[in-house]
Amino acid sequence: MDEPLFGAPPVTVAPGAVHVPGWLGADAQRTLLEHCRAWASGPAGTRHHTMPRGGRMSVSMTSLGWFWKPYSYSGLLPDGTPVQPFPEPLAELPRRALDAYGRPLTEDDPPYDIALVNFYDADAHMGMHQDKDEHADMPVVSLSLGDTCLFRFGNTETRTRPYTDVELRSGDLFVFGGPSRLSYHGVPRTRPGTAPAWLGLRGRLNITLRALGRP
Ligand SMILES: O=C(O)CCC(=O)C(=O)O
Numbered sequence: 001m002d003e004p005l006f007g008a009p010p011v012t013v014a015p016g017a018v019h020v021p022g023w024l025g026a027d028a029q030r031t032l033l034e035h036c037r038a039w040a041s042g043p044a045g046t047r048h049h050t051m052p053r054g055g056r057m058s059v060s061m062t063s064l065g066w067f068w069k070p071y072s073y074s075g076l077l078p079d080g081t082p083v084q085p086f087p088e089p090l091a092e093l094p095r096r097a098l099d100a101y102g103r104p105l106t107e108d109d110p111p112y113d114i115a116l117v118n119f120y121d122a123d124a125h126m127g128m129h130q131d132k133d134e135h136a137d138m139p140v141v142s143l144s145l146g147d148t149c150l151f152r153f154g155n156t157e158t159r160t161r162p163y164t165d166v167e168l169r170s171g172d173l174f175v176f177g178g179p180s181r182l183s184y185h186g187v188p189r190t191r192p193g194t195a196p197a198w199l200g201l202r203g204r205l206n207i208t209l210r211a212l213g214r215p
Pocket residue numbers: 116118126131142151168185186187206208
């Protein structure tokens with residue numbers, strides 16, 4: 001990515017969990033937003049998933065590379081058509097993110113082959129959960145666009161305290177791996193209306209990049 005516009009030093013939130021404020025510059029954010037809009041309105045579509053107990057997720061999700069539904073990945077969309085490929089415009093982001101995280105990608109690492117794009121309107125949130133449907137233990141790379149959110153990063157044992165609350169703003173990078181890879185985390189709320197005016201997004205987008213690995 002280009003030089004951070006309003007970058008600040010990385011903050012280690014928990015061992016293996018690093019927040020890099022302002023990692024994406026304005027141009028990179030605008031370009032990424034355009035792509036996200038195209039993916040969500042294209043064949044990949046966007047869905048409010050229904051959870052096993054019947055609840056509907058308030059977040060609307062677009063899956064690329066592999067299709068996620070609670071709680072597994074599939075190569076096919078629900079209508080039986082193949083999932084859209086992992087997007088070329090995202091191809092270099094995992095490498096750059098892992099450099100910023102301080103754990104450079106190696107040739108032996110499984111590829112980052114999943115991109116999940118989450119859209120939060122003013123009322124959306126995400127409960128505390130673990131990202132544990134991937135087989136590889138590669139760090140999860142998370143990018144935020146639009147409204148600021150309250151991101152809660154906890155521990156591997158419980159959904160509850162101890163946790164650390166972090167404000168994720170437009171352009172921020174958050175990476176969690178190593179001892180934090182299976183930590184519970186969630187988004188209790190966003191802060192509607194806080195997106196930078198120049199971005200032209202009402203709401204919040206979060207893009208996570210992940211490696212599925214082999215079962
Ligand atoms: O929206 C976020 O910042 C977190 C999203 C998340 O935890 C997920 O997609 O698994």
